[in-house]
Each structure stands twice: as structure tokens, then as C-alpha cells.
Amino acid sequence: MLIAQLSDCHITIPEEDFAKLYNPADKLREAARHVNNSVNRPDLVFLTGDLVNTAKAEEYEVLRGILPEFEMPVYLLPGNHDDCTLLREMFPDHDYLPTDGKLNYVVEGWPLKFICLDTNIHGKPQGHLGHEQLNWLDQELTRETDRPVVIFMHHPPFKTGLTSMDEMGLLDMDDFAEVISRHKNIKRVLCGHLHRSIQKLIGGTLVQVCPSTSHQIRLLLAENNELGTTFEPPEYLLHYWTEKDGLVTHNDYVKDYKVAWTLKGEM
Template sequence: MTTTLLLQLSDTHIREPGRQAYGRINTAPYLAEAVASINRLPQAPDAAVITGDLTDFGRPAEYEHLRELLAPLRMPVYLLPGNHDSREQMRASFPQHTYLGTEGFIQFSVAVGGLQLIALDTVVSGASEGRLCPQRLQWLETELARHTARPVVIAMHHPPFRTLIGHMDDIGLLEGADELEAIVSRHPQVERVICGHLHRSIQVRFGGTIAATVPSPAHQVRLDLAPDAASAWMLEPPGFGLHALPAGGRLVSHTAASGSYAGPFPFHDGGQLID
């Protein structure tokens, strides 16, 4: 039985070599460690998608550094913009990624093994919050109508749900979430809505399926559910997502920690539980 594996990275926030994000964290070694962890997986992913905030300021040197860090990945990599990115510079820095298009929103639909990956652009230029306008939503509706017989994963940067982390919800998807949920509910082939932006693993029921975020390979947003919680990040364990679709089955999503750890060790020795 063939299983399709879609790797998800998000919120890499790469700066120019030697520069630190927020003046405190060099995100590049964390991404390099995540890439090494991905390449050590027992089963190689069919493709990877990065759900936004690829860089910190959308500068040419940042995207050049990102390209170098991603080069060891042994699979196709698909890029989405986040609120820290520049659509124009993404296209200029990754000209071989023709799915990015030449102008306007970065939205695309590609086959990855047995599933269809559909990417939505939630970015509002110059703003931290996200929006889905009627034009973007109509494109999604049309694309879903073209793929009724294939399992679909929708990828986007801003999650279309409240996370209860107040300062992040203030810059979440402020327009189009209800309309998106209505579209998803009409299309049962949508197996998952995968998002970034939150630097945490969060899941919620959405439109008859599951919408979820994944950790950053570097820093995480602090888990504080107070409505007036301060905007803050933590050096909690970094990670990434792995979405597995067995032939004829349902999508199973895993969250993995990046890094090197002891093991694996057997639970049994010669069929006997080790004492």
C-alpha cells in the first residue's frame, strides 16, 4: 500500500547570515537542524510545504540564505507567503518555482502523490493580520470543484480560527474565515486545513474536517490564554508536521520534534518484554 507523505514546515523567519530575528535568536541553525531531521525520517516525504513567514523582512539576502538552508532537502518544496514575506521578492528569489506565478496573489494547486495540495494566500501587504477576499475564495471554490475525486489538503498562513492566544488572534485571519468554513463544509474531499503563523501545534474542528497549525523549527509563541497576555515567544522544543495519506484511507497528521535524540531502542528482546 502506497502512503503519500506531505512534510510541513512553517515560520522559519530566516535573516541574513549572522543576523538575529527579534535581535535575540539566530533562526538559521534551527532550520538546518530541522532539514537534517527531515532527511533522517525513515520514510522520505513526497514533498514539503512551508506555510509562510519564510523570512523575517522579505529581503533578497534573507531569501538567498533560505534557499541555501533548504537545498539539502531531497524532495520538491512548495512555498507560501506569510505576513513577514514579500510576494515580489519570493518570485524574484525563486524563479524556478513557477507555481508562484508572476503577479497578484500566490495561490496554486499541485498534485502530491495521492493528494491535491491547494495553497491559499492570506497575506495583506504591509499588515500583520490576514484576510481572504471574495476573489481568493472564489478561486478556491473553483479549484475544489476540479478535484472532487482526490483527497485535498488546503495550506495557508493565517489559521481560520481563534486560538485563544489573544495577541495572535488580534493579527489572525480577520476576514473570510466564515466563508472559508462554508466552502470547506461543501467539499468532503478536504482532509485537512494546515496553517502556520502561531508557532505552536493547535487543532480545531473546522468545516467538517480539522484545521491545524504546527510548531516553528525555531521559536514558539508563548502558551498564555489570557485575553490580555503579552506578546512573547519561547525557546520551547522546535518541530514540524508530517501528514500521511494511506491509499484509500484518511489523512493522519503527526507533529515531530526536530533535533537529534537517543534511540530508537527496542521495547522487546526476542519477543519478550525487557525487564
């Protein structure tokens, strides 16, 4: 199976300066067109947070108009730019979202079990899970110890060297790492938030960060605390699962490149 992970689309209304600078809605529409027509067409799509830019109802209305353009199921996760209460209200047809409390849920019916976590702290850039969510995660992981699991969440559970972004990181990353270290059936932890493709091994599991469909964060490491964005190409992750070889992840750009040549048959 193929799973497309798109992240940090930061949808806003067309009149905003942010929209004029980045064109996030048009880029998400192009991403939908790309995945629909890709030779590697995914079975389902996860949007891992920062769905909109300033958590306004008008922004979620724009997003509501774009999501039907995806021709496969789409699952939404909140990021620090989202309002969880408003997200729930604006997408009542997404009945996998809990009607109250944190927006944690499980997606069943596939070879993999997908566990989605809510790291949102209302009105703050940092992320947090807390004991209740971590206990819920631990129970879900224990429920089927032989079944492969993928965890989706917005905030990555590690320091990246992007100092300005690390200050907006997951506050209880050590507690999360301790929980997942106890479970060997986790095949990947998949995150957003950082607007770059980044990987790190945490608690024995590979954690991967998805780039943005809108704009990328400038690569400034170590002591450089400046925060900047770049016009690097919109990008997403494509996760390829087979029973034989497990989960393999590829980066794909939201652009149709010309094919130089192809060769069929034996190499």
C-alpha cells in the same frame, strides 16, 4: 505518502540581533538534515509562510542557500512577514508560483491534491483571502469532488485564545469556513503563523497549525494579551497518507533522540 510541513522559519541575515537570539537559519538547516535522514523520510515538504523575518532580499538569499539542502521537492507559501513580489522575484526556479497576482497554486501528481492559498496583506500582520481567492478555491474543490484535497495557508481560520495572536488573524475566516463547509473531499486545512501546535474543527474539516522551526509563542490564553516567545524545541508536522486509513498527522521534533529499545516481530 509522507508530507513534511515546516513553518515560520523567519530567516534573517546573521548580523541581525534576531538571528543571534534564535539562530533561525541554522535551525532550518538542521530541519533539512533531520527530514533527509529520518526513518520517516517525507516525499515532499511545504513551508507554510513567514519564510523570512523582515522581507528583505538579503534574507531570501540566505533562504535560497538553504533550500537545496532538502533532498525532496519543497513548496513555498507566503506569510505576513513575507513580500510576495520579492518572493516571486527571488525564486524564479519555483515555477509553480504564479507570475502575477496572488500566490495561489495547486500541486498535482500525488494521491492527494494540494491547494495552496495566499493570505498575505502587504505590510500588515493580519491575513485575508477575499472573494476572488475564495471563488478560485471553490472552483478547485468542485473540479474533482471525489479526490481527496489538503489545503495549505499561513493564517489559521479560527480564534485560538492566544489573544495577542488572534488580533493578527485571518480577517475573513467566516467566509472561508462557509466555502469549505460545502465540500466533503477536504481532508485537512494546514496552517502556520501561530508558532504552536493547535487544532480546531472548522466547517466540518480539521484545521491544524504547525509549530515553528525557529521559536514558539508562549502559551498565554484568555484575557492575557501579553506576547512572548519561548525556546521550546523546533518542531514540524508529518502528515501520513494511505488510501486505506486516510490522513494521520504526527508532531516531530528537529532533534535526534536516543532510542531506548526496539522490538521486532509479534508483540
